[in-house]
Amino acid sequence: MQRKWFQYWFNSPYYHILYQQRNDAEAEFFIDNLTSFLNPATDSKMLDIACGKGRHSIYLNKKGFNVTGIDLSEQSIKYAKQFENEKLHFLVHDMRRLFYINYFDIALNLFTSFGYFDTEKDHVNALKTFRKSLNANGILVVDYFNTEKIIRNLNSNETKVLDHITFNIDKKVVDGKIIKKINFEDNHKTYNFEERVQAFSLQDFERMLTKAGMVIAKTFGSYALEDYNKENSDRLILICKKA
Known part of the structure; x- marks a missing residue:
């Protein structure tokens, strides 16, 4: 089976160089704001899906929660x-499994760590997996960029x-995907990577979450939890529950 763009790029040291300025203060x-809104019990068990190097997981753990971070990137x-x-705890794991x-x-699926797959069926299957991992009253939080503004x-x-x-x-938009081509040279060698993220709207998420057996309970439009416009x-931040 051919490896996908995200299996190469997220595991590359250059990915971390390009995005090194990611802001811990913003994440915290x-x-x-999220934990203040959700008010989870102190012994809550949390799953950080596509956790990267774990900045959200580490901070949630500092707040006292029991956190498991999963990501496909061995390096992260x-x-x-x-x-x-x-x-x-951190584990190498594919969110679709x-x-x-x-x-x-x-x-939690934060910082646009979704929309990577080729088909809607793949995305719905991932959402079904998220749903199954939750207990009966469990909550899924999806944080995506606001496609319309992007x-x-x-x-x-x-x-x-x-x-x-x-x-x-x-960057360009092709067939409903936002495609970012990244080219550079290092040590006299040329590198070409790309990111392909689906331009999902709120309506797309509503449809996919319904298929996955979930409902959106609340939407926010920023990390300050302002209303979505x-x-x-x-951002497009979705607070979801089992249907």
């Missing part, structure tokens, strides 16, 4: 494992210089 601000999990303790049943109180303000060409590497980034919001 969001988690503070290898890094995250240094922070493990008896209430914080079943992982514990009726176990977690809250499952497409309207798409910066088609961008250059970033990080760690003496010049990243040339081209499809024109202006930066």
Whole structure:
């Protein structure tokens, strides 16, 4: 089976160089607001789906929760494992494969860590897996970019210089996907990567979640948990429950 773009790119050291400026303060601000809104019990079990290097997981664990982070990237999990303790664990795992049943109180899929697959069926199957991992009253939180605003303000060409590497980034929308092509040279070698993320709208999520047996209980449009507005919001944050 041919490997997908995300299996190469997220495991590459260059992915972490390009996105090294990701903001821990912003992540912590969001988690503070989210936990304040959800008010989970202190012994709550949480699943961080596509956790990356674990910045959300680590902070949730610092707040006292029992957290399991899963990600497909061996490199990210290898890094995250240094922070493990008896209430914080990290595993290499594909979000489409079943992982514990009726176990977690809250499952989190944050920072647009979805929309990577080729078919809607794959996305619905992933959502079904998220649902099955939750206990009867469990909550799923999905944090996606606001597609409407992203497409309207798409910066088609961008250059970033990080760690003496010049990243040339081209973005466009093709067949309902936001495609980012990333080209650069390092040590006299040329590299080409890409990101392909589905331009899912709120209506798309409503449809897919219904198929997966879930309902949206609340939507937010920012990490400050402001109301969602499809024109202006930066994020599309969904608080979902089992139907």
